[in-house]
Amino acid sequence: MKSQPSIKRIQHAGTHAFLIIVGLFFLMPFVWMVSTSLKPDNELFLWPPKWIPGMFVWSNYPDSVNYVPFFQYLGNTLTISGLATLGVLFACPLVAYGIARIPWKGAKPLFALTLVVMMVPYQVTMIPIFILFKNFGWVGTSIPLWLPAFFGAPFYIFLLRQFFMGLPKELEDAARIDGASELRIYWGIMLPLCRPALLTIALFQFMGSWTDYQGPLIYLSDESKYTIMLGLQAFKTQHGAEWQMLMAASVLITFPIIILYFLVQKSFIQGITFSGIK
């Protein structure tokens, strides 16, 4: 019995070592991005490559923020990402629940259709969707970038459906016998159980809107409405780019979502498992 803790400790040490080694592979490009963002011109393409700049050019950061209206773009991106996230959080669990847990004939065909629409590449449906939004008079506004989220998104509906399917059937049977309405079962019992999944889709949607490039490119025509991903393109010039500023801006853009993710994954750990309910 006494040896138990030390075995655990060795196991943990092994886990740490493994995670650190694999983690380096994952972190390397990011570190390279940070390193480049601090380099002077003549060290950019040095051979052999240098990890630590000979001289730290901190001014690349304020320069990059002043090069484009960075904070305005940041604000626009936050608004769009926030609204779109709200949209999927409203619509997707509702729809997924209707497909996964409500016994009705429409569920199966609707689910099949949900899968089908993911199978045609975006490139060919882009133009018809654009024309649709143009007829609504929404081209040039950010509405096309977040409004569809309120009608559900196939990827998240599918994901949540998998989660709802995984919940024990006794949950709603018991509640139905108690006379609870479907909305109550959904809101009071099922939704709280899906918190990790809801956090996941919120995170994905936020990130997706945050890094989306094609959507803003096509729909926004007024520079005061641009998002940061469009702003990044401005660092590219006709025959090259402002590499350090591009990387500096990328670091600035990446940082807030790294922190956001760190916070979200924390609530993963606190995510309710329903051990107590059964």
Place this chain on the structure above:
Amino acid sequence: MERNTRLTGWKEKKRTSALLGIALAIILVLAGCSSNGAATGGEDNEGPDAAAPGEQVTIDFWFPWGGDYQKEFKQYVVDEFEKKHPNIKVKMTFVESSGQTQSSDKLLTAIAGGNPPDVALFDRFLIGSWAAKDSLTDLTPYVESSEVSPDDYYESVWKEVVYEDKVYALPWNTDNRAMYYNKTLMEKAGLDPNAPPKTMAELDEMAEALFVEGKNGKYDEIGFIPWMNQGFLYTQAWNWGGAWEQDGELTPNNPQNVKALDWMAGYAKKYNIENLTSFSTAVGQTGMNAFWTGKVAFVFDGNWVLNDLSKYKPEFEWGVAPMPAADGYPSITWAGGWSYVIPKGAKHEKEAWEFVKFVAHKEGTLMWSKRPTAGNDITVLPSVNDELKLADNPNLKIFLDMMPNAFTRPVTPVGSFLWNETMRVQDLAINGKGEAQQLLDEVKKNVDAELAKVKK
């Protein structure tokens, strides 16, 4: 009981189908509007000259360049234009171009949706295919009734804005290609650093002397790679005396083109493609340029590299010379560049033309070229280049002197396709996938088939 069930079932069905019916109706209406919009260019397209004379007009101007272009172009050119034309305001919008094509998904969707900008900065290379699709405004009447004359521009550059005898754009800037050579490496190899190769044979010979093998069978130093940086089959073919277009017909399998491709593939065979690609994949969108490392003796590259060389300050001596040509043929450079177009469906055609004429003719070009950061730009107007005294810069003079005899890519509806096809077979040939003759015959067949479809 039985009957009851069936009845409710039927009612259920009826309700569902009614709902579906309404939704379908919505869709059909939407679909109806939109296909209409796609075909006619949209209902909010009021046609040219919606504005009455003297009325305040704002024209939309889209450009695909990041960097300082917006700020500087506004300061040095657009502001001046607005001063001269108090009734016209210019709204500049940065619209990124997509991929290698230099075309813009956004511009395409905007035209398809019926609300294009009034003016766009546009890669000249695409004028043929866009004009063939009737998407650019024919500027011929405007040009004829103005002081703009084709003779003001370099001949090759003007050719690129004309499709089937109609003018679709005014050319604006240009760039061309020459050979950069590393004097330090030449000296080390016992060659005269002030006598760069003038013919293909000389180039092959000197390059061979400059390849230095290192460990692992890789090269420490490279003499020359024909497809490195701005080395393309297009230019190599011209310098071998080939042609891509003759008497209005596309001629990718011209015998001299075949020779050029054979010659390129020969380098891949002789020096081992795997080792050469190590060097030549360096550039492109990464900004990395193998020439700056001082390990490459000869490279074909553009005049814009002069700016990079002064920015990154390599630690070796270098020079520029025209690209070598095959014995008995003249050295040819390839000139590319941008232009200003008015997309079909633009709302303020007349004002847009005023703007195009201002920026792309002498007045605006001179203003733009006098900006402090102009670096090693070449303008499309010989008279402006003279006035700017560009020839005083000895390196730039090499590029400038080649402009009057420069070639441009053929203006054809299948321009992008031809370009990608040549890139494809160039890549296949140097990777040992097929013979030059057979590959270029295939290109000929493919572009002719494409052309037949477009012309149909």
Place this chain on the structure above:
Amino acid sequence: MIKAKKTRFERKMVLYGLIFTAPWILGLLLFHAYPLIMSIYYSFTSYSILNPGEWVGLENYQTLFKDNVFWISIYNTLFYTVFFVPISMIFGIGLALILNVKIRGQGFYRTLFFVPSLVPPIATTIIWLWLLNPQFGLVNHWLEQIGIPGPAWLGSEYWSKPSLILMSLWGVGQSIVIYLAGLQDIPQDYYDAAEVDGASLIQRLKHITLPLLTPVIFFNLIMGTIGALQNFVLPYTLSNGQGTPANSMMFYVMYLYTNGFGYLKMGYASAMAWILFLIVVILTALIFISQKRWVYYQGKD
């Protein structure tokens, strides 16, 4: 009587089903069905975005089957899918399991593995091109220092696809998150009971964790397959849209995009989309049929 009651329940359920799914039914029709129908129509025309084009019947499809690059792109895409999807799943599940172990710095590690998915794509490609540059890149610099001659990576027709798979694995953080979320949903009771029975780590993994994770694995398999078949951004930017070297990086949607937006042959591109659609439908259907054998839903009785 029982039947009537059941009917009333069924009717109620249909109503609820419609209420719950109403937003999606609308969204599906508007933002998905309509563009899909348009793209079928385009595939029978010579639509060019700039011109409405004419009806050409099956011509686009016929030309496609004779198009060399089309077949090469199918081969490349299937090659990538067949290798990338299983590798990324094993990699993702393995990492998720380890990241689910309660150790110090768990939050830090989880974040670490997710960072790549957060870097803007434009920066990602540039950095990879710098790192993997055969002559001047950091990776080959390291390999050389330990005496291994580095390959030409993206410059070699044999190494380009493996390089791409390597880079794509870098973005596995997204599916790790999904696996992690799935792992949180496994009731602790089961583990407690297993512990009492004296089950080993491997036994617990085999009999509890993996079976209960199957709905999520199933999801990632389907999405991974669809995603891999539509692989576009990375190879497009890496090879500047050319699919070099020697067509080894010409992927299906890349070729579709080049046709649609590069050559303005939207009709042709739409025909390509529908052939891809058929391929995806067949593959997905196969996975769905297999589902009965290995996916375990607690919610089913």
